[in-house]
Amino acid sequence: MDFTSTRIEDVLFDAARQGDVVTIQELIAEGADINTQNGRGFTPLILASYEGHYEATKALLDAGADVNIQDMSGNTALMGLCFKGYADIAELLISRGADLNIQNYSGGTALMFATMFGRHELVRIVAEHGADQSLRDSRGLTALEMAEKIGNEEALKILQPES
Numbered sequence: 001m002d003f004t005s006t007r008i009e010d011v012l013f014d015a016a017r018q019g020d021v022v023t024i025q026e027l028i029a030e031g032a033d034i035n036t037q038n039g040r041g042f043t044p045l046i047l048a049s050y051e052g053h054y055e056a057t058k059a060l061l062d063a064g065a066d067v068n069i070q071d072m073s074g075n076t077a078l079m080g081l082c083f084k085g086y087a088d089i090a091e092l093l094i095s096r097g098a099d100l101n102i103q104n105y106s107g108g109t110a111l112m113f114a115t116m117f118g119r120h121e122l123v124r125i126v127a128e129h130g131a132d133q134s135l136r137d138s139r140g141l142t143a144l145e146m147a148e149k150i151g152n153e154e155a156l157k158i159l160q161p162e163s
Helices: 008-018 021-029 044-050 054-062 077-084 087-095 110-116 120-128 143-150 153-159
Strands: none
Touching: 008 021, 008 044, 008 054, 021 054, 044 054, 044 077, 054 087, 077 087, 077 110, 077 120, 087 120, 110 120, 110 143, 110 153, 120 153, 143 153
8 A cells, every 4th residue: 555645644543543454554564653643642542442443452552552652631542441431442451551540631540431431341340450449530539439429339339348
């Protein structure tokens, strides 16, 4: 494929959004920077995972994409998944070294996003993989306190210490 007419990384962003594994692999072979960031700080990995494209996410990780790059708001690919709810991709990112305790610029974590958006399977996954439940966001809330405040009963069951 000839990518000379368009900046190679722009084509990579489109391929990641669409989950086009073949084009992603071709672009990587052509020397595309897999950790490039667009104007919002998104990387191809953040886009592919956010859109739910497991195979594209895996291809980028296999090529060495940095799983912990933060966008302009401080969010990581894992945080985006905890908003959207793709448990299989979350497991993949965690297995490839996703830092469960990175906080965005508002203090939010993957666990907090999963709690806030009612992604119970992701609350369980992130908690079981050792997310620090004592971290507080810019409002001073932990994930457990957030679950209490919004009445997320399922998250409360997962996050509350057993008595």
